[in-house]
Amino acid sequence: MGRQQKGFSLIELLIVVAIILIIAAIAIPNLMRSRMAANEASAVATERTINTSEVVYSSTYGVGFSANLVNLGPNGTTCTTTTIPTSTASCLVDGVLGKDPATKSGYVLTYAAGAATGGVVPSYSVSGVPQAVGSSGQRGFFTDQSAVIRANTSGTATASDSPI
Numbered sequence: 001m002g003r004q005q006k007g008f009s010l011i012e013l014l015i016v017v018a019i020i021l022i023i024a025a026i027a028i029p030n031l032m033r034s035r036m037a038a039n040e041a042s043a044v045a046t047e048r049t050i051n052t053s054e055v056v057y058s059s060t061y062g063v064g065f066s067a068n069l070v071n072l073g074p075n076g077t078t079c080t081t082t083t084i085p086t087s088t089a090s091c092l093v094d095g096v097l098g099k100d101p102a103t104k105s106g107y108v109l110t111y112a113a114g115a116a117t118g119g120v121v122p123s124y125s126v127s128g129v130p131q132a133v134g135s136s137g138q139r140g141f142f143t144d145q146s147a148v149i150r151a152n153t154s155g156t157a158t159a160s161d162s163p164i
Contacts, residue, residue: 032135039137042105043128044149044164046097050109050126051147053092061087064120065145069111073098106136130155 008016053072054065066072072093077083079091096102102109107128114123125144130137133155141164142150142157150161 036106036135036137039106039130040139040141043107043109043137043141046102046104046107046109047126047128047141047143047149049093050097050111051143051149053090054124054145055147056092057087057090060085060090063087064116064122065113065124066090067113067116067121069093069100069102069109070098103131106131107141125159127157 050069050072057066057072058064066087071088072090074091074095075089075098077089077091079085079089083091085091096104097109100111102111107130110127110129112125112127113121116122123145125142128141130140138155139151139153140155140157142152142159142161144159148163150157150159151164152158152161
Protein backbone atom coordinates (compact mmCIF):
# COMPACT_ATOMS: atom_id res chain seq x y z
CA MET A 1 0.00 0.00 0.00
CA GLY A 2 1.49 3.35 -1.05
CA ARG A 3 1.35 6.21 1.34
CA GLN A 4 -0.10 9.55 0.29
CA GLN A 5 2.15 12.57 0.33
CA LYS A 6 1.00 15.84 1.81
CA GLY A 7 2.32 19.27 0.82
CA PHE A 8 3.40 21.01 -2.35
CA SER A 9 5.71 19.76 -5.01
CA LEU A 10 8.84 21.68 -5.99
CA ILE A 11 7.27 22.69 -9.31
CA GLU A 12 4.22 24.16 -7.56
CA LEU A 13 6.44 26.19 -5.21
CA LEU A 14 8.54 27.49 -8.11
CA ILE A 15 5.40 28.60 -9.97
CA VAL A 16 4.17 30.50 -6.91
CA VAL A 17 7.57 32.20 -6.47
CA ALA A 18 7.61 33.16 -10.15
CA ILE A 19 4.14 34.70 -9.88
CA ILE A 20 5.19 36.70 -6.80
CA LEU A 21 8.29 37.97 -8.63
CA ILE A 22 6.20 39.07 -11.63
CA ILE A 23 3.80 40.97 -9.36
CA ALA A 24 6.73 42.62 -7.56
CA ALA A 25 8.32 43.63 -10.88
CA ILE A 26 5.09 45.40 -11.79
CA ALA A 27 4.49 47.02 -8.38
CA ILE A 28 7.97 48.35 -7.48
CA PRO A 29 8.25 50.98 -10.27
CA ASN A 30 4.79 52.28 -9.36
CA LEU A 31 5.84 52.47 -5.72
CA MET A 32 8.95 54.48 -6.67
CA ARG A 33 6.89 56.92 -8.76
CA SER A 34 4.44 57.33 -5.89
CA ARG A 35 7.27 58.04 -3.46
CA MET A 36 8.79 60.64 -5.80
CA ALA A 37 5.39 62.30 -6.22
CA ALA A 38 4.97 62.42 -2.44
CA ASN A 39 8.46 63.93 -2.01
CA GLU A 40 7.70 66.57 -4.65
CA ALA A 41 4.39 67.45 -2.97
CA SER A 42 6.22 67.76 0.35
CA ALA A 43 8.84 70.06 -1.19
CA VAL A 44 6.13 72.34 -2.63
CA ALA A 45 4.30 72.40 0.72
CA THR A 46 7.57 73.23 2.48
CA GLU A 47 8.24 76.15 0.15
CA ARG A 48 4.69 77.41 0.78
CA THR A 49 5.34 77.18 4.52
CA ILE A 50 8.54 79.18 4.15
CA ASN A 51 6.73 81.83 2.07
CA THR A 52 4.01 82.17 4.72
CA SER A 53 6.60 82.29 7.50
CA GLU A 54 8.49 85.04 5.68
CA VAL A 55 5.36 87.18 5.41
CA VAL A 56 4.69 86.74 9.13
CA TYR A 57 8.35 87.43 9.95
CA SER A 58 8.40 90.60 7.83
CA SER A 59 5.21 92.00 9.32
CA THR A 60 6.13 91.04 12.89
CA TYR A 61 9.70 92.30 13.09
CA GLY A 62 9.69 95.09 10.51
CA VAL A 63 13.16 94.24 9.23
CA GLY A 64 12.17 92.80 5.88
CA PHE A 65 12.70 89.10 5.40
CA SER A 66 14.85 86.81 7.51
CA ALA A 67 18.56 86.61 6.84
CA ASN A 68 18.46 82.78 6.87
CA LEU A 69 16.26 79.79 7.62
CA VAL A 70 17.75 79.50 11.10
CA ASN A 71 16.05 82.77 12.11
CA LEU A 72 12.68 81.35 11.06
CA GLY A 73 13.13 78.30 13.30
CA PRO A 74 13.79 77.79 16.98
CA ASN A 75 17.54 78.52 16.60
CA GLY A 76 18.53 76.48 19.65
CA THR A 77 15.59 77.51 21.83
CA THR A 78 12.58 75.45 22.80
CA CYS A 79 9.46 76.85 21.19
CA THR A 80 6.51 76.61 23.57
CA THR A 81 3.39 78.66 24.16
CA THR A 82 5.33 80.68 26.74
CA THR A 83 8.39 81.29 24.53
CA ILE A 84 8.75 84.89 23.37
CA PRO A 85 9.97 84.73 19.77
CA THR A 86 12.71 87.05 18.57
CA SER A 87 13.97 88.02 15.13
CA THR A 88 16.77 85.44 15.45
CA ALA A 89 14.55 82.64 16.85
CA SER A 90 11.06 83.37 15.58
CA CYS A 91 9.70 79.79 15.97
CA LEU A 92 7.76 80.09 12.69
CA VAL A 93 9.05 76.77 11.33
CA ASP A 94 10.17 73.61 13.11
CA GLY A 95 13.74 72.55 13.76
CA VAL A 96 13.88 70.45 10.57
CA LEU A 97 13.31 73.52 8.38
CA GLY A 98 15.17 75.87 10.71
CA LYS A 99 18.52 74.84 9.22
CA ASP A 100 20.36 76.12 6.20
CA PRO A 101 20.40 74.07 4.08
CA ALA A 102 17.36 72.13 5.26
CA THR A 103 16.80 68.53 4.19
CA LYS A 104 13.27 67.17 4.13
CA SER A 105 11.58 64.31 2.27
CA GLY A 106 14.43 63.72 -0.15
CA TYR A 107 14.89 67.40 -1.02
CA VAL A 108 17.62 69.87 -0.05
CA LEU A 109 16.23 73.37 0.47
CA THR A 110 18.74 76.19 0.18
CA TYR A 111 17.87 79.72 1.31
CA ALA A 112 19.46 82.90 -0.05
CA ALA A 113 18.69 86.34 1.37
CA GLY A 114 19.05 89.52 -0.65
CA ALA A 115 21.64 92.09 0.38
CA ALA A 116 20.46 94.02 3.42
CA THR A 117 20.16 97.78 3.09
CA GLY A 118 19.77 99.76 6.27
CA GLY A 119 19.28 96.55 8.26
CA VAL A 120 16.34 95.49 6.09
CA VAL A 121 16.49 92.32 3.97
CA PRO A 122 14.47 93.19 0.84
CA SER A 123 14.31 89.76 -0.81
CA TYR A 124 14.93 86.05 -0.45
CA SER A 125 14.85 82.90 -2.54
CA VAL A 126 14.49 79.23 -1.72
CA SER A 127 15.68 76.46 -4.03
CA GLY A 128 14.51 72.88 -3.52
CA VAL A 129 16.62 70.26 -5.29
CA PRO A 130 16.14 66.47 -5.10
CA GLN A 131 18.91 64.69 -3.24
CA ALA A 132 19.00 62.10 -6.03
CA VAL A 133 17.31 63.17 -9.28
CA GLY A 134 15.16 60.30 -10.53
CA SER A 135 15.11 58.60 -7.14
CA SER A 136 14.01 61.03 -4.42
CA GLY A 137 12.36 63.41 -6.89
CA GLN A 138 12.39 64.49 -10.51
CA ARG A 139 11.57 68.21 -10.46
CA GLY A 140 13.37 71.03 -8.72
CA PHE A 141 11.44 73.92 -7.16
CA PHE A 142 12.15 77.61 -6.63
CA THR A 143 10.35 80.42 -4.83
CA ASP A 144 11.15 83.95 -3.76
CA GLN A 145 9.47 86.94 -2.11
CA SER A 146 6.82 86.93 -4.85
CA ALA A 147 5.54 83.66 -3.24
CA VAL A 148 5.24 82.05 -6.69
CA ILE A 149 6.57 78.49 -6.73
CA ARG A 150 8.30 77.49 -9.94
CA ALA A 151 9.36 74.05 -11.17
CA ASN A 152 11.87 72.61 -13.60
CA THR A 153 12.12 68.98 -14.69
CA SER A 154 15.92 69.07 -14.83
CA GLY A 155 16.11 69.04 -11.02
CA THR A 156 17.13 72.70 -10.56
CA ALA A 157 14.59 75.51 -10.90
CA THR A 158 15.21 79.25 -11.18
CA ALA A 159 13.16 82.44 -11.21
CA SER A 160 12.70 82.15 -14.98
CA ASP A 161 10.98 78.73 -14.89
CA SER A 162 7.25 78.18 -15.26
CA PRO A 163 5.07 78.53 -12.15
CA ILE A 164 3.19 75.48 -10.93
